[in-house]
Structures are given as C-alpha cells and as structure tokens.
Amino acid sequence: MITYSEQTRVLVAVDCIIFGFDGEQLKILLIKRGFQPAKDQWSLMGGFVGADENLYGAAERILYQLTGLKDLYLEQLKAYGSPERDPIERTISVAYFALIDINKYKTQISDRYHAEWFLINDAPSLIFDHDIMVEEAKKRIRYKAALHPILFELLPKKFTIPQLQNLYEQVYNTKIDNRNFIRKVNSTDLLIKLSEKDKSSSKRGAFYYTLDKNKYKAKFQSFLNFIPNPEHLISM
Template identity: 45%
Template sequence: MTYYSEHSKVWVSVDCIIFGFDDSKLKVLIGKRQMDPGRGEWSLYGGFVNANESIDEAAKRTLGDLTGMKNVFMRQVGAFGKVDRDPGERVISIAYYALINVKDYSEKLRKEHGLEWINVTELPQLYSDHNEMVRKAWRLMKQKMKTEPIGFQLLPDLFTLTQLQRLYEAVGGEEIDKRNFRKRIKDMDFIEKTELIDKLSSKRGAYLYRFNKKMYNEDSNFKL
C-alpha cells in the first residue's frame, strides 16, 4: 500500500557551516559549487539525506567526507525551507555548524575539495540562502560561548591567553578589555597554566595554558 500519494514530495539536504580560527580571525570553510544549479558559485558544503539515515547521521557523514575528522563538535542551526530557495527542486535544508582547529585539518584534503578558509566578515555572496545560514550559526555560537567553553574546539591544545582573548573578540565581533578578561580567566579553574613558554608569537615569551575538561565538568558556574 502506498501512503501519502496525494502529497507532493520534497528533497531534504544538510549544509555544514564549518568555523575555524586562524590569524586572530574567525573563518568559514567554503568552496565553489560542483553541481547544477549554481555550478561555480561560492557555497557551503552539503549533501542530500539518504533514505536510510537520520539528518544527524547525514550531517556527520557529510562533515566526515569533507574533513576526514571524527568527534567534531557540531550543533544544529535550524531548517531553511523557503519555497524558492533552490532553483532546481523544492529542497528543505537542515543546517549545522561545526568547530574545528584549522591546524588539524589536512591541507591535502582541503585542496582536493577545492575549499578556502574565508574570514566570516568578508564572505562573498554564497549560493541560495547560505549567507543567512552562516549569520544564524554565528549568532548561535556567540550565545553558546557565553555559557559553555566551546571555543576551545577552535584552539590548539596549548594556547596563550592572548590567543584566547583574540578568539573571543573574533567570535564576539568586538574588542575586550585585556585586564578585565584576564581577571575573569583567573577565576576559571578549568583553564590551567602550564610551565611551557611560547616564544614564537611573543618576543618576551608567554605562558601556555590548556583546557581541563574534567575541572570544567565540576564547575557549573561558567560565564564569560
């Protein structure tokens, strides 16, 4: 027996907004679209949901194909379903944002996919409503970072306080007072100071810090 035959069918896809942090800038991974319609236009990376997988599974598969990375931080942004959003067919897309350390992403894989890291504030016009997806994802990430330390997904395991401050400034879109920022950091037990010194980005040398996930799980009062 066939059900719902009286209703029209629509396509369901997923699109991944992949954020990275490099050179004190928040960046997004985009590439030229490899299919019609819109071939050659700047676009996010995505794909259609297979009949045998959930939308979350489709997003993880798409992200895995793109980055070759596992256990990546990913959250759903929402559904985008304007009737005319795709000139090819009636397509509803579920967008997800992911956070990765740029240095962990294979340059070979990036070049194979023809992708570029572009500053989030300097994005070109993207295919369909992809700019809207990025704006919403960025807004959700800003809100999330105020209550959860998700920003550490974008940093190397060892980082300086200057790097950490630059990250929060890049995501928040505004400068932060250095003294107040470091005062707040000192109150966070889950940010550990090590005995290691970074002499590459600082002439005087700066202490390296790390995120202690175990300590964070014991501290439920995080707010920055």
C-alpha cells in the same frame, strides 16, 4: 500498506557551516559547488539526506565526503524551508555548524571540491540562502559562547591567554578589557597553566595553558559570561 499518497514530496538536505581558528584569525571553510544550478559558485558543504540516515549522520557523511573532515564538534542550527530556496526542486535544509582548530585538521582537508578557508569578514557571497545560514550561525555561536565554553573547540591543545582573548574578540567583533578578561578566565578554573612560554611576540613571553577536559565537561552548563555587554550577543 498505508502511505501518505496525497502529500507533496519534499527533499531534505543538510548544510554544514565550518568555522575554524588558526591561532590568529577566525575563518570559514567553503567549497565550489560541483553541479548545476550555481555550478562553480561558492557554497557551504551540503547534500541530501539518505533514506537510511538520520540528520546528524548525513551531516557527518557529507562533511567527510566533501572535505575529508570527521570527528568534529557539530551542532544543529535550524531548518530552512522557504519554497523558493532551491530553484530546481522543493528542498528543506537543516543547517549544522562546526568549530575546529584549523591547524589540527589542516592536512585532513581534501582539495577535491576546492575547499578553501576565508577570513570570516572577507568571505565571498554564497549560493541560495547560505549567507543567511552563516549569519544566523554567527549569532548562535555568540550567544552560546557567552554562556558555555564552546570556543575552546577552536583552540589548539595548548594556547595563551592573549590567543584566547583574540579569539573572543573576533567572534564578538569587539574589544574586551584585558584585566577583566583574565580575571574571568581564572575564575572558571578550567585552565591548567603550563611551565612553557610562547615567546614569538615578546622576550617576556606568555605562558601556555591547556584545558582541563574533566572540568570542561562538568562545568559546560554553568559557564561564566565572558562578554560584559549583552548587545554583542546579537549585533554584528
């Protein structure tokens, strides 16, 4: 049997960055690490890849074990391999990010590992290089959301245009011109207008919309740019 006996053994882990939207605020889901080093400090959801798992399967398993969440939009970000990133043993981590509607999964989240939602700009400092992972995930989402309609993964089944605009403004940390935004939304032909209105913020109310799932899949690769200023794709 041929082996790579002279090569250094390296552990492989996955870390999951979960972004959620509750209809008003963009948030990130964190847990308290349950073992040393850095026990009881805030952390991303992470764990080691099993011998019989692929990376995506490991990410799905770890998310389910630590939070009870499954069937999420989950996308690979990048690998992190600094020799000093884990103080115990050489570990390469492959990061994934997920986008969810918080209200859809609210009752599904387990509190076994003290999972807690934080406002995206008020999150505590994280262990190891997890803060770097989060910042790079934000940049990736900003880039992709300008080209593809991935932010709809964060929305409830029915939503208003102001709610959609609020989400984009929080992701890009910028104000968006209302008329220009509505024009671009309508031009995508992705939304189905409902007869029902949300009157929680005004008597006139705002019509609810729902996503046309068939057009969403068909147009995913040809989405119009919602964000007029390219610098917002990489700025904080």
